[in-house]
Amino acid sequence: MRNRRSDVVSAALQVLDAHGLEHCTMRRVAAELGVQASALYHHVPDKQTLLAHMADEIVRDVRGESPAILCRSLRAALLAVRDGAEVVATASAFRLGASDVEARLAEMVGGDGARTLLLYVFGQAQATQTQLQAYALGALPGPARRDPAGEAAQGFDRGLAIILAGLGR
Amino acid sequence: MRNRRSDVVSAALQVLDAHGLEHCTMRRVAAELGVQASALYHHVPDKQTLLAHMADEIVRDVRGESPAILCRSLRAALLAVRDGAEVVATASAFRLGASDVEARLAEMVGGDGARTLLLYVFGQAQATQTQLQAYALGALPGPARRDPAGEAAQGFDRGLAIILAGLGR
DNA sequence: ACCTGAACACCGTTCAAGT
DNA sequence: ACCTGAACACCGTTCAAGT
Numbered sequence: 001m002r003n004r005r006s007d008v009v010s011a012a013l014q015v016l017d018a019h020g021l022e023h024c025t026m027r028r029v030a031a032e033l034g035v036q037a038s039a040l041y042h043h044v045p046d047k048q049t050l051l052a053h054m055a056d057e058i059v060r061d062v063r064g065e066s067p068a069i070l071c072r073s074l075r076a077a078l079l080a081v082r083d084g085a086e087v088v089a090t091a092s093a094f095r096l097g098a099s100d101v102e103a104r105l106a107e108m109v110g111g112d113g114a115r116t117l118l119l120y121v122f123g124q125a126q127a128t129q130t131q132l133q134a135y136a137l138g139a140l141p142g143p144a145r146r147d148p149a150g151e152a153a154q155g156f157d158r159g160l161a162i163i164l165a166g167l168g169r
Numbered sequence: 170m171r172n173r174r175s176d177v178v179s180a181a182l183q184v185l186d187a188h189g190l191e192h193c194t195m196r197r198v199a200a201e202l203g204v205q206a207s208a209l210y211h212h213v214p215d216k217q218t219l220l221a222h223m224a225d226e227i228v229r230d231v232r233g234e235s236p237a238i239l240c241r242s243l244r245a246a247l248l249a250v251r252d253g254a255e256v257v258a259t260a261s262a263f264r265l266g267a268s269d270v271e272a273r274l275a276e277m278v279g280g281d282g283a284r285t286l287l288l289y290v291f292g293q294a295q296a297t298q299t300q301l302q303a304y305a306l307g308a309l310p311g312p313a314r315r316d317p318a319g320e321a322a323q324g325f326d327r328g329l330a331i332i333l334a335g336l337g338r
Numbered sequence: 339a340c341c342t343g344a345a346c347a348c349c350g351t352t353c354a355a356g357t
Numbered sequence: 358a359c360c361t362g363a364a365c366a367c368c369g370t371t372c373a374a375g376t
Contacts, residue, residue, distance in 0.1 A: 002359065026350060039360050116328035119292030120285060127288065159285035166335025171340065195369060208341050349368060
């Protein structure tokens with residue numbers, strides 16, 4: 001079948017989005033490509049590295065002119081793929097495969113501000129994805145929500161406003 | 170050997186602290202108790218539930234009179250056990266086994282403020298633990314740090330100050 | 339009530355061997 | 358260069374059977 005590393009990363013992202021991180025195994029990714037699991041090791045040294053490449057891809061097109069827009073763009077990118085926040089957060093340990101983003105933020109609000117914003121965006125996105133999944137599975141305490149995704153987005157903006165206010169913006 | 174559930178949770182925490190979350194398996198916990206893995210299922214329905222009990226235990230004695238003290242107490246509790254931040258964060262999906270803590274914070278700074286602070290504390294603690302581990306393993310970019318744990322604590326306080334300022338405190 | 343022993347359906351990774 | 362097939366050392370979980 002003659003695959004390239006980019007094919008492996010694409011297949012992995014497809015499996016991730018379809019089945020979630022828990023089931024995104026080397027064997028499943030290989031099956032998606034019609035290949036044995038051992039064949040993947042020709043393109044990638046181990047699973048951790050594959051996850052890092054996936055994280056880079058998820059975050060590739062993040063950009064924005066202001067801190068708020070940049071943070072919303074990052075959040076959108078993380079939420080666009082199932083378990084995207086968890087993959088990017090743990091693969092890069094908050095140092096961001098695209099540490100471009102941290103550098104851009106740091107120019108605008110300083111190092112501590114950038115770090116605080118980033119930790120908030122990752123945490124909020126991860127919590128949102130976990131909750132939306134729990135919601136989709138049916139069992140969630142409290143009254144039924146009409147638009148959980150919209151509520152999460154509003155909650156995100158309110159927290160973002162708090163931090164930006166603390167940064168004098 | 171006649172164990173109770175509390176024995177299982179204690180053994181699991183011991184394995185976690187000694188070997189990390191990655192190696193905290195049902196089989197290892199069982200071995201710690203001198204028992205077969207299948208015996209654990211007499212005390213706990215599955216691994217996820219065991220992790221939730223561990224999270225509750227990690228966070229049990231968190232308290233404080235002000236938002237800042239409460240956040241520092243939570244951070245200290247998460248850092249006291251290897252991979253503690255990750256265990257508590259994912260086991261409770263930021264809803265906190267001790268959602269006491271969230272409720273206490275919400276009284277003081279409102280719901281959005283509490284949530285923002287909590288997301289920050291978890292994110293910072295998780296990143297700190299990952300970095301300290303990388304540091305302990307030797308390979309880390311940049312110049313050598315004299316007191317990485319102390320630097321992390323200072324970084325934490327600066328981010329905390331930003332958020333509290335945004336909350337008018 | 340608590341535990342054993344064996345099994346089931348999986349993992350990530352390695353490695354000789356094929357083309 | 359890219360892949361197969363088999364193996365190794367593991368997983369979480371179930372279940373009949375023992376005491």
